[in-house]
Amino acid sequence: MATVADLIADCLHAEGVSVVFGLPGEENTRIIQAISDRPDIRFILVHHEQAASFMADVYGRLTGRAGVCLATLGPGAINLLLGVADATTDSAPVVAISAQVGLDRIYKESHQVVALTDMFAPVTKWSDTVASAQAVPEMMRKAFDLAQAERPGATYLAVPEDVEAQVAPADLGPLHGRPGHRAAADLSQVWEAIDLLSHAKSPVILAGHGVVRDHAGPQLRRFAETLNLPVATTFQAKGALPDSHPNALGVVGFMRHDYENFAFDNADVIISVGYELQEFAPSRINPGHDKDIIHVNRFAQDVDDAYQITVGIESDVSSALDTLSQAAELANLSPLPLAGRADPATAARGAGARCLRRLLPPHASARRRGHPGRPGPRGHRAGRHGGGEDVDGAVVPDRGAQHLRHLQRPVDDGLDSARRDRRPLRRPRPPGPGRDGRQ
Numbered sequence: 001m002a003t004v005a006d007l008i009a010d011c012l013h014a015e016g017v018s019v020v021f022g023l024p025g026e027e028n029t030r031i032i033q034a035i036s037d038r039p040d041i042r043f044i045l046v047h048h049e050q051a052a053s054f055m056a057d058v059y060g061r062l063t064g065r066a067g068v069c070l071a072t073l074g075p076g077a078i079n080l081l082l083g084v085a086d087a088t089t090d091s092a093p094v095v096a097i098s099a100q101v102g103l104d105r106i107y108k109e110s111h112q113v114v115a116l117t118d119m120f121a122p123v124t125k126w127s128d129t130v131a132s133a134q135a136v137p138e139m140m141r142k143a144f145d146l147a148q149a150e151r152p153g154a155t156y157l158a159v160p161e162d163v164e165a166q167v168a169p170a171d172l173g174p175l176h177g178r179p180g181h182r183a184a185a186d187l188s189q190v191w192e193a194i195d196l197l198s199h200a201k202s203p204v205i206l207a208g209h210g211v212v213r214d215h216a217g218p219q220l221r222r223f224a225e226t227l228n229l230p231v232a233t234t235f236q237a238k239g240a241l242p243d244s245h246p247n248a249l250g251v252v253g254f255m256r257h258d259y260e261n262f263a264f265d266n267a268d269v270i271i272s273v274g275y276e277l278q279e280f281a282p283s284r285i286n287p288g289h290d291k292d293i294i295h296v297n298r299f300a301q302d303v304d305d306a307y308q309i310t311v312g313i314e315s316d317v318s319s320a321l322d323t324l325s326q327a328a329e330l331a332n333l334s335p336l337p338l339a340g341r342a343d344p345a346t347a348a349r350g351a352g353a354r355c356l357r358r359l360l361p362p363h364a365s366a367r368r369r370g371h372p373g374r375p376g377p378r379g380h381r382a383g384r385h386g387g388g389e390d391v392d393g394a395v396v397p398d399r400g401a402q403h404l405r406h407l408q409r410p411v412d413d414g415l416d417s418a419r420r421d422r423r424p425l426r427r428p429r430p431p432g433p434g435r436d437g438r439q
Contacts, residue, residue: 004133005030007168008097008159009038011140014174017041017068019059021052025072027099027161032070049076053083053096057154061092064213066147073099074112077158078119085123088153089278090236091209095143095155096120100129102162120156127156133168141175150298151276152213183298185313185320193294193311194327196269197227200292203269203336205229206252206285209236210274210297210317217241219321220273226325228335229271232260234279252280267291272307274317282307296320 008031012020019042024032035043046052049071056067069084071077077098087094100106101113106129120127125146130139143155197203211220211233217240224231224247231241232249241248249260264270264285271294283306286293292310300314301307313320 002168002170003030003034003164004130004136004159004166004168005034005164007133007136007172007174008140008164009034009041011137011174012041012068013038014176015140015144016065019044020068020070021046021055021059022070023047023049023052023072023076025076025099027101028070028072028159028164030164031097031099031159035070049079050082053080053094054086055083056094056096057083057087057090057092060087060094060147060152061090064093064148066093066095066144068095068097071096071098073101073116073158073161074114077116078114081119081123084120084154084156088123088125091152091213091276093147093152093154095147095157096124097157097159099164100158100160103131103160104162106160116158117156123154124156125153129158129160130163131160132163133166133172136168137172137175141177145178182316182319183314185315185323187323189311189313190320190323190327193271193313193324194331194333196292196294196311197271197328198331198333200269200336202263202267203227203229203271204249204263204267205231205271205273206264206275206280207231207233207237207240207273208275208279208297209234210276211237211240212274214274214298214317216274216318216321219318219325221245223321223325223328226328226335227333228337230263232263234275236279237274252285254284261285264291269294272296273321277301277304277307296324 012035018040020035021044022028022032023046032043035041044052044055046055049069052069052071056069059065059067067087069080071080077100080096080098084094084096086092098116100116101110106113117127117129126143128139130136139157143157147153147155205220205224207220211217220231220240223229224241224245229247230249231245231247232252233240235251238251243250249263252258252260252264261284269292270285273296275297282304285291286306289306289308293307295301295309295312295314296317298314298316300312301309313324
């Protein structure tokens, strides 16, 4: 007869789960056995529950589908907390499941009783206890629905050990997921954004994690090219626009005046696309609270005095960018000449790089360009492999490129190292009393 543990495994299968990360314990062995009995779900054993939660976190971030982690009760469940909290703050979908003591003693002081749902509540979108077999299909569906809905995050379910062992009613089965909904952009807001851009002098795009989650890289590229706009990305959106693209400024840095940040110092309009406040402090891109902000994302942001939205477009990111590009073309909005007031055709070639040099003070611009044999601060843009790329064309981080160069150098012998460091060579001393020799 099928138990609640079997029903939970059926629900995981219905959600399209193919891998579960976890660690067994006495109280969750039935669920693990039910998962292991299914050939379409792979259980990956970890050495520590924290590893399971971080693996689920990264899995959710890379695939867009909820990663699943599983632990036993008490300390095992508590060990999931760090990765679960990281998933919520980084907008990665995760469903965390753990065992819990039986309902016959959950209300009183007893061995390994911890208020797990209360503990997980502050770091998840939803946290609850499965109190009956009848609740399993609805609660599992809700856990995945909330985890994967914008803004994505983690959810948590505690399964009491006596509920896990119950026989599930024969007519009880998993619920099917709801069809996805892609909201269209509000046209009135789109035209307000176009009107604002038509009067802008130094607009800049900040692309965030939402661009990656919506797979909106091609739409971002089209929009940037339509108006010839420079594009900076957050760390989580790195790669949304290739660094080799002429409009790419690179990744914004945490320091106030990292090179990419100069574009925001002189900007009058910031087009925020898929950006979330926790990715990069708004005060670093709008310290004077004086810039107009066009907000493009699936949801409204939290309140911040440095991020006061002038125009808000809350919709699917790729759809919104396509609509903005079409509206700009219909309005005959001319591409902005980023390098001085050159003609659009000239500005389109290397627009991002020339724009950045124009925004930098003279001494910083010279440092960025680098000197023969001395690459600039951003790595090897002036070196043998331009644009921070290796010989195979794969983009590597600038500091990573520097380390790669070190690894490619021939290994010095001890004599060369001593000469380079101007350290005198020490001759080996012969063995003697008190050393290796014995007398």
